[in-house]
Amino acid sequence: MATVEVRDLHKHFDAGRVRAVDGVDVATSDGEYLVLLGPSGCGKTTLLRTIAGLEEPSSGDVVIDGQVVTGLPPRARRIAMVFQSYALYPHKSVLANIVFPLRAAGVPHGDREQKARRAAGMLGIEHLLGRKPRQLSGGERQRVALARALVRDPSVFLLDEPLSNLDAKLRTSARDELKRFQQDIRATTVYVTHDQSEAMGLGDRIAVMSQGRVRQIGRPVEVYDDPADTFVATFIGSPPMNLVPRGDVLVGFRPEHLLPVENVPGERVTVTLEVQRMEYLSGDRHVYGTVDLGAGPTRVIARLPATVDTPLAAGERHGFAVPVRRLRFFDEDSGLRTDPVPVRT
Amino acid sequence: MTGPGGAPPAATRPAGPAAERERPAPTRYRRRLTDRDGALAWLFLAPAVVYILALVGVPFLLAVAFSFSDVTGGDPSFDWTGLQNFGRVFADPVFWRALRNTLVFTALSMVFIVLFGKVLANVLIADFRGRWLVRFLVLLPWTTPVALSTITWLWMLDSVFSPIDWVLRQVGLIQANMFYLGRPTLAMASVIAVHVWRLVPLAAVIMMAGLLSIPKDVQEQALVDGAGYWRRMVEITIPLTAPVIAISALFGAIFTFTDMTVVYVLTRGGPTNETQVLASWAFFRGIEGGDVGQGAAIALFLFPLLLAAAIAILRAVRRMEVS
Numbered sequence: 148m149a150t151v152e153v154r155d156l157h158k159h160f161d162a163g164r165v166r167a168v169d170g171v172d173v174a175t176s177d178g179e180y181l182v183l184l185g186p187s188g189c190g191k192t193t194l195l196r197t198i199a200g201l202e203e204p205s206s207g208d209v210v211i212d213g214q215v216v217t218g219l220p221p222r223a224r225r226i227a228m229v230f231q232s233y234a235l236y237p238h239k240s241v242l243a244n245i246v247f248p249l250r251a252a253g254v255p256h257g258d259r260e261q262k263a264r265r266a267a268g269m270l271g272i273e274h275l276l277g278r279k280p281r282q283l284s285g286g287e288r289q290r291v292a293l294a295r296a297l298v299r300d301p302s303v304f305l306l307d308e309p310l311s312n313l314d315a316k317l318r319t320s321a322r323d324e325l326k327r328f329q330q331d332i333r334a335t336t337v338y339v340t341h342d343q344s345e346a347m348g349l350g351d352r353i354a355v356m357s358q359g360r361v362r363q364i365g366r367p368v369e370v371y372d373d374p375a376d377t378f379v380a381t382f383i384g385s386p387p388m389n390l391v392p393r394g395d396v397l398v399g400f401r402p403e404h405l406l407p408v409e410n411v412p413g414e415r416v417t418v419t420l421e422v423q424r425m426e427y428l429s430g431d432r433h434v435y436g437t438v439d440l441g442a443g444p445t446r447v448i449a450r451l452p453a454t455v456d457t458p459l460a461a462g463e464r465h466g467f468a469v470p471v472r473r474l475r476f477f478d479e480d481s482g483l484r485t486d487p488v489p490v491r492t
Numbered sequence: 493m494t495g496p497g498g499a500p501p502a503a504t505r506p507a508g509p510a511a512e513r514e515r516p517a518p519t520r521y522r523r524r525l526t527d528r529d530g531a532l533a534w535l536f537l538a539p540a541v542v543y544i545l546a547l548v549g550v551p552f553l554l555a556v557a558f559s560f561s562d563v564t565g566g567d568p569s570f571d572w573t574g575l576q577n578f579g580r581v582f583a584d585p586v587f588w589r590a591l592r593n594t595l596v597f598t599a600l601s602m603v604f605i606v607l608f609g610k611v612l613a614n615v616l617i618a619d620f621r622g623r624w625l626v627r628f629l630v631l632l633p634w635t636t637p638v639a640l641s642t643i644t645w646l647w648m649l650d651s652v653f654s655p656i657d658w659v660l661r662q663v664g665l666i667q668a669n670m671f672y673l674g675r676p677t678l679a680m681a682s683v684i685a686v687h688v689w690r691l692v693p694l695a696a697v698i699m700m701a702g703l704l705s706i707p708k709d710v711q712e713q714a715l716v717d718g719a720g721y722w723r724r725m726v727e728i729t730i731p732l733t734a735p736v737i738a739i740s741a742l743f744g745a746i747f748t749f750t751d752m753t754v755v756y757v758l759t760r761g762g763p764t765n766e767t768q769v770l771a772s773w774a775f776f777r778g779i780e781g782g783d784v785g786q787g788a789a790i791a792l793f794l795f796p797l798l799l800a801a802a803i804a805i806l807r808a809v810r811r812m813e814v815s
Contacts, residue, residue: 201712222718234709238731247727251718295717 149212149225149302149335151175151198156207158193167193168204169359175335175352182350183339186382190359191339192307198337199228199305212302222251227296228305231312233288235280241267241291242276248299266298269331285313286321293328304336310345322348343383347371355379374399374475377482386433386450392442392479396488399475402433402450407457411468416490420449420467422459434459438467440490558788565782577789586765587790590773593680597769598749601687605744606737608688609695616700634693642757645686649673649758676766679759683767686758687748694747695740702736703729735808742805750798770794 152174158167168190175181183191196202198209200221208217216224227248236244245263254262267273270290280288289309296304309325310318326349329336340346346353347367354364355378363375374380380388380399389405390397408417418438426433432451437444449467451457459465471490478485525531559578562571581587616627633641648656649672660666672678706729714724730737752771755761761768761776768776770790778787 199716201715221716222720226716228713228716230709230713232707232709234707234713236710236714236728247714247719248717251714251720251723299718 150177150179150210151181151303151335151337152210153194153198154208154210156194156197156209157205158190158197158202159205163205166190166359168197171207171356171359171361173354173361173364175337178333178335180329180336180338180349180351182346182353183337183356184343184346184350184353184383185341185356187341189356191341191356194356195228195305195307195337195339198303199226200224225302226305227299227301227303229289229292229296229307229309231308233280233292233309233312235288235291235295237280239279240276241272241278241280241283244280244291245276245295245298248295252299254299262298263294266294269297270294270328286317286324289313289321290324293325297332302335304332304334306336306338308340309338310340310342325349343385347383355382357382373484375484377477380475380477386448388475389445389447390477391438391440391445391447393440393490394442394488395479396485397477397479397482398440398490399477400469400473402448403452404469404473405447405449405467406451406455406469407459408466408468409457410455411470414471415468416471416474417466417468419464420447422461422463422465424461425459432459555788555792558784559792561785563784565779565784573785577785581786581789581793586768586773587770589765590761590768590770590790591793593767594749594769594771596680597684597687598745600684601691601748602741602745604684604688605691605695605748606741608692609699609740609744610737612692612696613699613703616696617703630696631693633690634697636690638690638751638753639757641690642686642754645682645689646673646758649682673759674763676763679763679767683754683758686754687751690754691744691747695744698740698743699733699736702733705736706732735811738808739805742801742808746798746801746805749801750794 153171156168156171159165160167171190171194173181183194185191193202197204198211200209200216200219200223204217208215210216211224211226221228236247239247242260242263245266246259249259249262264273264276267276270293272287272290272294275283275287275291280291283291292309306325310321313321322345329349338346338349350367352364352366353370355362355370357378363370363379365373370379371383374383374388377390377397377399380390384401386402388399388401390399392398405418405420408415418440420434420436420438421444422434422436424435426435430453432453432455434449434451436447436449438447439445457465474487474490476485476487477483557570560572560574562573562576563569612630616623616630620626648654651669651671651674654669654672656672657666657669660670670678672682710728710732711724714728719727750771752769752775755767755769755772756775759767761772765773770793774787774790774794777790778784781787
């Protein structure tokens with residue numbers, strides 16, 4: 148297998164006015180599933196296209212399997228890419244679609260068909276080989292695109308939001324399939340998405356991007372529990388992390404850690420929550436209200452699991468608490484993590 | 493559907509005291525002409541229908557009538573002659589020469605128009621500085637009236653003062669002038685060249701639109717799949733633009749097939765009818781020669797061929813709409 152690395156990569160458009168990718172250093176390990184996560188316009192797709200060789204970087208290097216491929220065309224990079232639209236060749240049958248990369252690579256005729264059928268078999272689409280793309284459903288198209296990507300044993304898979312064209316119901320099952328596909332293939336994969344649940348579910352590691360830079364890279368649990376800055380803290384998590392100012396720091400805690408005081412054992416910080424509104428979402432209670440840590444009332448959200456049945460009503464004030472080990476601290480100006488400060492209320 | 497307390501929609505409510513009150517006063521809400529789709533449809537269609545009937549339908553029927561008559565420039569009285577005109581036309585070797593030329597000119601022009609149009613279209617979609625200026629300049633031959641641009645070509649191919657000959661002489665490729673329009677083969681080549689020159693821009697612009705309609709993803713996917721330039725061209729670009737290429741080929745064919753201006757201005761059908769085409773031959777016979785009946789018979793010979801071409805175009809267009 149292989150590794151992918153980008154070194155101090157910059158990609159500027161319009162003579163430097165738009166910095167789509169603004170100095171990114173990322174390296175995957177062999178067989179890793181790396182997810183590039185960020186809001187639209189953060190540069191994640193441009194980064195992926197630069198790795199693929201569809202964009203030439205303004206500066207910096209792309210390294211695949213230890214070899215600098217920066218100036219090389221896509222076909223010299225041993226990569227496979229699945230586009231958001233799947234980009235199936237509309238005039239070719241499914242079989243011809245899957246065979247195309249092999250023909251381009253000059254694989255002998257007999258091998259081609261055999262390899263294509265094996266790839267189709269892995270994705271369970273042998274019965275579709277004679278069809279045209281327009282006769283396929285969204286999920287089938289995805290599988291054809293994956294089979295076409297898989298067929299010539301690429302060192303690296305690049306996936307650009309492959310689930311975003313599917314409807315919500317199909318997306319869950321397609322995600323499951325992608326995960327199993329990845330576990331079968333064990334190929335190094337770079338996956339671009341703006342959907343945090345896809346990222347958390349699929350990625351070995353997640354690179355959270357914003358404005359052309361990687362804000363944090365780490366395992367899903369790390370970026371969730373230990374966000375490097377307030378962007379990551381609020382971008383990941385639904386509802387996002389609460390950030391309450393206190394002096395010149397922001398005190399952050401996840402909504403599920405803000406619970407009625409009697410449910411928080413051990414060392415804790417207590418606050419008074421002024422309840423404004425409540426929502427019931429799949430068994431959880433989302434409580435919207437304000438707390439004050441000494442810098443005025445700040446809006447926060449508490450997520451109470453179904454097991455917590457403390458009676459609450461809008462307009463009430465109620466004692467809530469957060470375990471001390473769940474508190475995160477950010478510099479108010481830079482947004483970066485800082486040392487813990489004592490919080491007592 | 494509606495409960496006991498609910499009221500049916502106002503529009504279907506039967507007349508009654510309550511309905512009387514809610515119905516708008518008829519004088520205030522009269523249906524205007526612009527509300528009547530049926531009447532409007534006829535109104536908007538009428539000019540086109542009148543135009544086609546007056547300028548296409550009537551002349552066509554007139555031509556059919558003339559072809560069975562002995563009408564001439566000097567004697568416009570209508571006398572039925574049956575198929576005599578067709579018999580005479582078919583007995584004339586110049587007619588067969590003109591028919592052959594028409595088909596040869598059309599076929600060769602179509603091939604070159606598609607070929608050069610395709611190349612030009614690929615150049616035009618490339619991203620380079622001043623692309624808009626180049627696109628504009630390329631379109632000029634198409635926007636210039638045929639008669640004017642053909643006169644320019646008449647000068648360019650002049651037997652004595654041809655600048656092309658001058659350049660070739662200076663370079664040393666030829667010793668004496670070529671007499672482009674005086675030798676049968678060169679004259680035919682000249683006619684084809686002018687047709688190609690004036691129709692390539694149209695074909696290029698049509699194909700350019702086709703090229704731009706190919707999803708960028710598909711091209712990039714082919715790139716990532718490892719396909720080189722020619723494989724992408726042959727396996728992706730050309731199949732995906734095939735309907736558009738067919739349309740531009742048919743346009744080129746129809747325009748060449750029906751055109752008499754180029755031959756009329758450039759060679760007058762000469763030397764000795766070697767470049768005569770059906771359209772020019774019909775004109776020479778019917779208008780300049782005054783034998784309206786024979787001219788009509790020659791011109792009508794175009795009709796079944798053009799009808800077939802028109803059906804082919806319409807079918808191709810429909811296929812495009814479906815897919």
